[in-house]
Amino acid sequence: MDQTDGRQSAFSRLTPVIALTAALALLVAGVAMAWFLDRTYREQKIDEVSVQAAILATTVTAALSFADHQAGQEYVNALAVNPEVQVAAIYDAGGKPFVAFLRQPRDAIPDDPPRQPARFDGDGLTVTAPIVQGGATLGTVYLRTFTEPVVRRLERYGVIGLLVVMASLLVAVLGVAQAAQARANRELARQGEELAVANAALRAQIEQREKVEEALRQSQKMEAIGQLAGGIAHDFNNLLQVILGNLERLRGRTGDTERIADPRNLRLIESATRGADRAAALTKRLLAFSRRQTLAPTTVDVNRLVAGLSDLMLRTLGAAIKVETVLQGGVWQVSADENQLESALLNLAVNARDAMPNGGKLVIATSNVVLPESGANGQEEIAPGDYAQIAITDTGTGMTKDVLAKAFDPFFTTKDIGHGTGLGLSQVYGFVKQSGGHVRIISEPGQGTSVRLFLPRLHATAAVEPAATAGPLAMPLGSRHETILVVEDEDDVRMATGETLRELGYDVIEAPDGHVGLRRLEEMPGICLLFTDVGLPGGMNGVQLAEAARRRRPDLPVLFTTGYARDAFTSTPPLAGTADVLGKPFDHAALARRLREVLDGRKRETAAST
């Protein structure tokens, strides 16, 4: 409120006082006026009656002098025409009554004439006048007249008073109205301020919403690019499967003819294979980008994974950030998707880097943790048990409580638009939760951030990690009595896969879609493994085929292959967690290994059950 408003409000506060004062002044003026009018009226009345008395005094002299009562009586009776005259009397020089006129029988005259020339009493005016003739005082005239009663005079003044009161009321009402208006104005100003505040809040909300929409657009763009990339990668993987499979077969036949055994030809094959391998690595990155990697939980040695990542991190995070790994010996193995775990750790490392714009230190530590019974630590969601912990700690800016509370929310980001999707930490959270673990963030502003991933200890005996020991060249072979049903819609891929399997020593039956595959399965009871692509035409995909097949042959081992694996695939109940998947493109060794794993595992299970 500025000075003008202050003056105005002071004025408006004074307004009722001014109005009241004015009304009071008007009332006082009215009373004074009434008093003045009354005084004027009395003076006028006295003058009037005195004149009459003087006239009477002048005319009655002779009658009085010569005691002519008849004449005197006529003189006083003449006053009867004036209705105001109540009593008229003449006193002689000795003060004795000479003649008198009495309007009413009950009227009376005093024994002696009063000395006062004029006197008001009640509703009457008494006037006396000396009777003088030729310098001699002959007597006194006594005249009493009715005056307008006080009540009637007051009534007359009442009209004036009414006007004055009305004027006063008008002034007062105007004053009150003015004050009310001033109050209303102040109220309006206050509402205006509130409106401004509300408007500011609304603007802030709009800005916030615009940010969210921008983030949403960003994520939708990423999603679209991801789908595009994923689709391309899928087709690429099928093509690469053909190329790599054929190149491997070509190399396997090096001994067959002289021409191919030419070392120059071998170099060409090696070169083509390297190119195809690089293409496969590219599609893998594309898939990683589009988050369509196969969710294949495997036994993971956390220490090994972290050690492998630290090199990549060193390169990714830049020279300003020092990366340190602290690995506890004998950290429990966990069951998780390696790719996703790597992606999660990379995400966290990138977040840490962004929190340290001026450089700092990033520590990745592994350890075993035994979490107590639920509730003991106040974290209701955490199941008790053994966990392998990966802690990523930075020396960055840290987070406030508010930011911390929303850190896992999808689309929540503190980064500028275009620099982050807001999905990093939520991905980490979703992945870890899916893996049966927990995430905990410890952070304070200026104190850095520590994100701890708890992954459940893997108790199974699967601690034997074939991949860790089996070299790429160790290719377990099949035998002729093992028949494998290959279902694949892409002819080239199916043929290449079939050729590869035959070279590995298996009998192969091929089918282009699920219906044919199912028929083959019924015709040939000797089939001991179903190797099927997940994406199949004809209304029955690989998963549905596997289910149908299992209904007929519950012990039939199934190995899936796919250019990419959707979440729906691995989370489908009958297969969740138990599905064996081989991602495309695969090489001969990987195929041979997975086939043996599945066949031998099934055999062990069958043997155990029988």
Add this chain to the structure above:
Amino acid sequence: MTRPRPPPILRRSVLRLAASLLLPAGAPVRAQDTALASAVKAAYIPKFVPFVAWPGEALYDPAGAVSICVVGADPFGDLLDRVIAGQTIAGHPIVVHRLRTVSRTSDCQILFAGGSADQPVADILAAVRGTPVLTMTDDAHDPQSRGIINFIISGNRVRFEIDQDAAAANGLSVSSKLLSLATRVLGRG
């Protein structure tokens, strides 16, 4: 006109009565009671003065007094003296002279013509005609012997007639108030 004197006792009572009647004069005067009538007339005499205007200083004699001359028969005795005792006219004393005869130089302002053999009323009036003298007569019927003021008894009351021509002849003017009280106004139509 000569009137018999009332006996002393009666005279005293009349005096008391007259004194009591002097100004209020409320009770009607019985005409038969000449003594009472005389007392009323005596009381009236100085009362005419305020209603009559004398020219210049003619109201006062050289001594500064107002002279009332009773010429010839005196019907008042000492009544007149009692009436004027203590009275003044505008501060001037009033004196009473009793004269046998009168002339133009008698220096009277008010003259009651009683008349006598030496100088009848008509002669008295003629003697002062033309001089500022207020002449009074008692119950005169002859115009020659009637003064400016002529006392009469009317309706059992002492009343008077006024002769305006006579007043004018003596240079006097009579107030209309006084005229209104007169039973008859003579002269000037």
